[in-house]
Amino acid sequence: MENYYQPEIECAPREEIEKLQSERLVAQVKRVYENVPYYKKKMDDHGVTPDDIKGIEDLHKLPFLSKADLRDAYPYGLLGKPLKECVRIQSTSGTTGKRVVAFYTQHDVDLWEECCARAIVAAGGSDESVCQVSYGYGLFTGGPGLNGGSHKVGCLTVPTSSGNTDRQIMFIQDLSATILCCTPSYAAYLGERMKEMGLTPDQIPLKSGIFGAEAWSEEMRQDIQKTLGIKAYDIYGLTELSGPGVAFECSAQSGMHINEDHFIAEIIDPDTGEVLPEGSTGELVFTAIDKEAFPMIRYRTRDICSLSREKCPCGRTHVKMSKPKGRSDDMLIIRGVNVFPSQIETVLLNQGYTSNYQIVVGRENNTDTFEVRVEMTPEMFTDNVGQIQELQKKLAAGLLSMLGIKAKVSLVAPKTIERSEGKAVRVIDTRKI
Amino acid sequence: MSIKQISVFLENKPGELSGMTSLLADSNIDIRALSLAETSDFGIARLIVKDIRRAAMVLSEANFVASTSEVLAFAVPDEPGGLNNLLNKFNEAEVNIEYMYAFLDAEDKDNAYMIFKVTDIEKSEQALVAEGLKPLTQEDIDKI
Known part of the structure; x- marks a missing residue:
């Protein structure tokens, strides 16, 4: 039997959802126009006023917001509420690179946690569940989001955060955890480790898993389900929009329901910006209609997917998005960690290398492989093998401390990394999702 | 009384070594002695050649990383x-x-x-x- 956290919203008739969306959109647009100079200027430049927005049918009249706007307005330029009403920030990783700092009022935290609670209940969670949150805690939204959702549902929450695999397994076994929340690659790794320890799926108490923050394939889902003996649910979100829980999978496992009472989704042609008809594949654009501190209007996610309003057997009426096919952005998620090429560049330049480098990401046995190839320089070269291996080790250590994950370092001959005209091809990602 | 040796950085992949030797052959540089040190992902070729200065020049012009040392x-x-x-x-x-x-x-x-x-x-x-x-x-x- 399908369970809902807020059935009156999750299964509301379409007309009701759209009426609510229209009301909230009109109010939100008025609010940002009056309170956020950045939005006012953007709308004025675009020749649109709050009076032009009478409902969701007018959404397309509003200008897009992009990551570049977030950068321009960093840190406080898009704030929709006075700072004294804000209670939290979350951020994407990146000591350099495109850091996003998102703000939350208590209302925003609550709505975010509610979204996560819906995902947990859809995955079979209840106040009798033991929910282990193995996403990272801290600035990253994964841990705090699911942690809050788990509290709202009333699960016994086990906040292990990421890492320390043997301890994770100990808690799963000793406390009989029934729900696991983490990145899919970490779930696969946990499964592998438990298998090595001789644990069969029926000896593992887990019943379901909520896995997101990185792209994963259907094959990977099957593998994880088999090794851990669970049902694996996808979850989607962006820090800009609050975090995980913007959309989540139900028992049908055929796309993620977008929480439409908070987020309006559109699919556009990424080149022309034109809104595409339902079912088309294009760039996902979100408007957060109920968020206060960091209200995103027509935010371009760079995620490529499609939307479907087909009736879902689970009973939910909210629109479903397909698994994003890829992000045109330059941020990589490797083993669940956000990696910006610019961070890698910083380490390389600090250690005397040139900026001619390449990041090679692949996937073997459901775990991401990560290699950084960089050109050897005449200044560094010696005829001593040991000294060159020392250089490799030093670079690997530098990358580990910057990124938090291990990279294989390969030194290559000068001028062997392909130069391109214009934007360099820094990333080779062969992961098949 | 030492003599000069030239060392060349080579990636561990097919064609790297012959790339170097064909360059030296084309430049008419005679290799007197050669030794290779290898790891899993790179190698170092150490050579004694006639006319080491010219060898160093042609190698660096062809984008090889090379250095000379005393042996x-x-x-x-x-x-x-x-x-x-x-x-x-x-x-x-x-x-x-x-x-x-x-x-x-x-x-x-x-x-x-x-x-x-x-x-x-x-x-x-x-x-x-x-x-x-x-x-x-x-x-x-x-x-x-």
Whole structure:
């Protein structure tokens, strides 16, 4: 039997959802126009006023917001509420690179946690569940989001955060955890480790898993389900929009329901910006209609997917998005960690290398492989093998401390990394999702 | 009395070594001796060539990373114990060998030639001369 956290919203008739969306959109647009100079200027430049927005049918009249706007307005330029009403920030990783700092009022935290609670209940969670949150805690939204959702549902929450695999397994076994929340690659790794320890799926108490923050394939889902003996649910979100829980999978496992009472989704042609008809594949654009501190209007996610309003057997009426096919952005998620090429560049330049480098990401046995190839320089070269291996080790250590994950370092001959005209091809990602 | 060796960085992949040798062949540079050190992902080719300055130039023009270093060369009598006697002298002189490699001269039936990379070349050389060993000069090598 399908369970809902807020059935009156999750299964509301379409007309009701759209009426609510229209009301909230009109109010939100008025609010940002009056309170956020950045939005006012953007709308004025675009020749649109709050009076032009009478409902969701007018959404397309509003200008897009992009990551570049977030950068321009960093840190406080898009704030929709006075700072004294804000209670939290979350951020994407990146000591350099495109850091996003998102703000939350208590209302925003609550709505975010509610979204996560819906995902947990859809995955079979209840106040009798033991929910282990193995996403990272801290600035990253994964841990705090699911942690809050788990509290709202009333699960016994086990906040292990990421890492320390043997301890994770100990808690799963000793406390009989029934729900696991983490990145899919970490779930696969946990499964592998438990298998090595001789644990069969029926000896593992887990019943379901909520896995997101990185792209994963259907094959990977099957593998994880088999090794851990669970049902694996996808979850989607962006820090800009609050975090995980913007959309989540139900028992049908055929796309993620977008929480439409908070987020309006559109699919556009990424080149022309034109809104595409339902079912088309294009760039996902979100408007957060109920968020206060960091209200995103027509935010371009760079995620490529499609939307479907087909009736879902689970009973939910909210629109479903397909698994994003890829992000045109330059941020990589490797083993669940956000990696910006610019961070890698910083380490390389600090250690005397040139900026001619390449990041090679692949996937073997459901775990991401990560290699950084960089050109050897005449200044560094010696005829001593040991000294060159020392250089490799030093670079690997530098990358580990910057990124938090291990990279294989390969030194290559000068001028062997392909130069391109214009934007360099820094990333080779062969992961098949 | 040391001689010069040129070392070249090579990626561990097919065609890398022949890329270097064909470049040297095209430039008419004669390789007298060659040794390769390899790891799982890169290698270092160490060469004794005639006209090392030109070799360094053509290699760097073709984007190879190369560096020159000083090594010691000795003629070793081609007979049982020949190398052992030489190494005993290194021992007595307390000279540490980083690596070494050998080559032969078709004209010289009595000797093999050994190249030694040692840690402190000046100190080593003094100590070895004191033990009665005289390394070959660049001229000696060029004549081989």
